[in-house]
Every structure is written in structure tokens, then in C-alpha cells.
Amino acid sequence: MNPRILTRCRESYRVLSDWLDGRLGRADRLWLRGHLLMCQKCRHYAAQFRKVHELTTGMEVAETPADFERVVAAVLDAWRRSQRPAS
Amino acid sequence: MPDATSDPAADLALARRVAAGDEAAAAELVRALGGELYGYARKVLGDPVQAEDVLQEALLGILRGAGGYDGRVRLRAWAFGILRHKITDALRRRGRDPLAGAADPEEDRFQADGSWQKGVTFQPWDENAELMEIVRRCMEDLPHNQREALVLRAVQGLSTREAARLLEVSEANLRQILHRARAAVRRCADQKAGPGAGGGEAA
Numbered sequence: 001m002n003p004r005i006l007t008r009c010r011e012s013y014r015v016l017s018d019w020l021d022g023r024l025g026r027a028d029r030l031w032l033r034g035h036l037l038m039c040q041k042c043r044h045y046a047a048q049f050r051k052v053h054e055l056t057t058g059m060e061v062a063e064t065p066a067d068f069e070r071v072v073a074a075v076l077d078a079w080r081r082s083q084r085p086a087s
Numbered sequence: 088m089p090d091a092t093s094d095p096a097a098d099l100a101l102a103r104r105v106a107a108g109d110e111a112a113a114a115e116l117v118r119a120l121g122g123e124l125y126g127y128a129r130k131v132l133g134d135p136v137q138a139e140d141v142l143q144e145a146l147l148g149i150l151r152g153a154g155g156y157d158g159r160v161r162l163r164a165w166a167f168g169i170l171r172h173k174i175t176d177a178l179r180r181r182g183r184d185p186l187a188g189a190a191d192p193e194e195d196r197f198q199a200d201g202s203w204q205k206g207v208t209f210q211p212w213d214e215n216a217e218l219m220e221i222v223r224r225c226m227e228d229l230p231h232n233q234r235e236a237l238v239l240r241a242v243q244g245l246s247t248r249e250a251a252r253l254l255e256v257s258e259a260n261l262r263q264i265l266h267r268a269r270a271a272v273r274r275c276a277d278q279k280a281g282p283g284a285g286g287g288e289a290a
Contacts, residue, residue, distance in 0.1 A: 010201040013193055017266035044209035045273075051212065052273045055222045056237045063126035065139050071125075072117050075143055076110065079150040083108055 008035050012042045020053045098162035106154035116153075117146050120163070123242065124170050130238045131174055133227055141177050145170040164249045167242070171235075171253055178231060192271040209277070216280040225275035233268035240265060 012035045018024045019032060036043045065071055104112035124145055128138035148169045156165055196204050212218065226234050232254070239250045251261040 007200045007202040009203050010194075010197040013197075013270075014266075017262060017269060021262070023262075041203050041207065041209055044211060048209060048212060048273050048277060049269060051218060052222060052269050052276060055219055056226070056269065056272065057241055059219070059223075059238075059241045061126045061130070061238060061242050062122035063129055064122050065125050065142065066135070067139075068121060068125075071139060071143055071146075072114065072121065075117055075146040075150065076113055078143075078147050079113060080110070082147075082151060 009039060009042050012036065012039070013045065016046060016049050017053070020050060095158055095161060099156070099158035102153040102156040102158075102162060105150055106156075113150050116149065116162075120149070120166050121146065123163075124166065127167070127238055127242065128170060128174060130226070131231070131235050132177060137177055141170070141173045145173045148173065160249065160252075161244075163242075164245060164253065167239070167245070167253055174235075191267050192274050212277070212280040218276065218280060221276050221279045222272055225272045225279070228275060229268055229271055233264055233271065236261060236264045237268050237272075 008031070012032055015024055015028060015032060019029065024032065036046055101112055101116060105116055121142065125138060125142045128141045128145075129135055132138050132141065145166070149166050152169065156162065196207055198204055226237060229237070236250070236254060239245065239253060240247075242250075245253075247258055247261065251258045254261060254264075256264065
């Protein structure tokens with residue numbers, strides 16, 4: 001194995017998102033895997049990064065406002081008024 | 088999200104009904120989009136009251152602008168575009184630059200040869216830590232564009248291309264913003280979830 005693989009931490013860090021998003025080519029995946037096997041710091045770092053990736057990508061976005069029905073009514077009312085031709 | 092806003096033909100039909108003044112269609116659209124738009128605004132702005140104000144402005148803008156929807160993008164993406172303008176206005180009123188970014192949070196932690204600086208360590212996180220809650224809190228400290236990119240990426244059914252277009256950046260730029268955002272959240276979470284909550288890093 002190329003000894004320089006041990007010092008490729010910065011490169012490893014830079015490709016983590018592409019790796020987790022499935023955008024890394026086969027050759028890059030192979031050297032990254034090799035680096036992670038050899039470098040404990042990057043292995044731990046990648047595990048944490050993966051967790052953040054999972055939690056942020058999978059988080060629930062939708063939330064209901066506390067008083068959604070009031071919001072709906074207010075919006076529809078304002079829209080209805082804006083639809084009326086000016087007298 | 089009902090099918091009415093995930094099928095292109097149904098999207099256009101619904102928008103046309105709204106533009107024609109159909110109240111049932113307007114109510115359907117508001118209810119279909121409301122939760123997701125509010126959740127997005129809430130996560131990006133942080134303040135629930137301001138998020139509700141922005142939601143109302145956006146929903147009204149969507150109903151009034153329905154006649155201009157041409158079906159070239161999905162209704163959901165089009166609606167998020169309107170919401171984003173309202174959020175940008177709100178951030179400007181708040182005196183925050185919506186385009187403010189941040190440098191890479193880790194780049195200064197490497198030595199010249201590309202390895203981590205001495206003293207930098209990473210330990211596995213406590214599996215019992217409430218990581219989702221920690222991540223949410225860490226996201227609140229992100230620069231606006233990074234937080235928004237992360238939330239937009241989590242919106243179901245929105246492609247990277249649509250997300251980049253909404254944020255008015257290239258796809259490559261969006262990937263860089265997302266990477267920095269994840270790195271910043273990781274660093275913050277490591278301080279809250281690492282061994283001894285703060286012992287995870289020794290920079």
C-alpha cells in the first residue's frame with residue numbers, strides 16, 4: 001500500500017459528502033476505504049459525519065403550526081378579498 | 088403530501104382551478120403545502136411566530152400567483168421558491184445577510200502533509216445521546232445558507248437540481264455548502280455528544 005495513503009486525511013475529509021451521497025467513483029471509493037482502514041482518526045470522523053448525514057437527510061421537515069386552521073382561514077379570507085374586483 | 092402536488096398534470100390542473108377562483112382548490116392547496124412550508128420556515132428562521140407570518144405571506148402569494156404557474160417545475164418546488172423569497176425578506180428585515188456563508192470548519196485542522204493536526208482526536212459518540220435533538224440545536228447555529236441547504240435537502244421528493252435552483256446556486260456549490268454544513272454540525276455535535284460531552288475533541 002502506498003505510504004502516502006496515511007497522510008490523505010484532508011482528501012478523505014473532502015470527499016465524505018460525495019461518498020455518502022453516492023457520487024464517488026469506484027477508484028476514489030477504493031482509496032477512501034483503504035485510508036479509512038488505516039487511519040483511526042478518519043474512521044471515527046467518517047462515522048460521526050455519516051451519522052450527521054443520516055440525521056439531517058432523513059429529518060422530518062413538515063410541522064403543523066400551533067393554530068393551522070386559523071392560518072388557513074386567514075389566508076383564504078385574504079385571497080378571497082383580493083379576488084373581488086375593485087368597486 | 089397528497090398526490091395533487093406530486094403529479095405534474097395534477098399540479099397544473101390544481102393551479103388553474105385556483106387561478107379561476109375555485110375556493111375548494113385553494114383550500115386543498117393550502118392544506119397540502121402548509122405543513123411542509125411551515126416546517127421549512129420554522130427550521131430556517133428558528134422563530135415560530137415569524138415562521139407563521141412568513142407562511143401566511145407565502146401561501147397568499149402562492150394562491151395569488153397560481154395563474155402564473157406554468158407546470159415547468161413541480162408545484163412543490165415552485166411554492167418553495169415563493170416561500171424562499173418571503174424568508175429572504177424576513178431575514179433582511181432582521182438585519183441578517185441571507186447570503187452570508189462560512190469557511191470550511193475543518194480545513195485549518197490539517198497539517199501541511201494533509202494529516203490531522205497533532206492533538207485532534209475523534210471518539211465514537213455516546214449511543215444514548217439524543218443525537219437528533221443535538222443535531223437540531225447545532226443546526227440553529229449554522230450560517231443561514233448552510234441551514235437552509237440542509238433543510239431543503241431533507242424535503243422529500245426535491246431533487247438536488249431543484250434544490251440548487253431554489254437556492255440560486257450551482258449544483259457544485261450546493262454540494263460544497265452541504266458538506267461544510269455537515270462538517271460544522273458534526274463538530275458542534277461532537278462537543279455535545281462526545282465522551283464527557285465536550286471531551287470528544289482536543290484541538
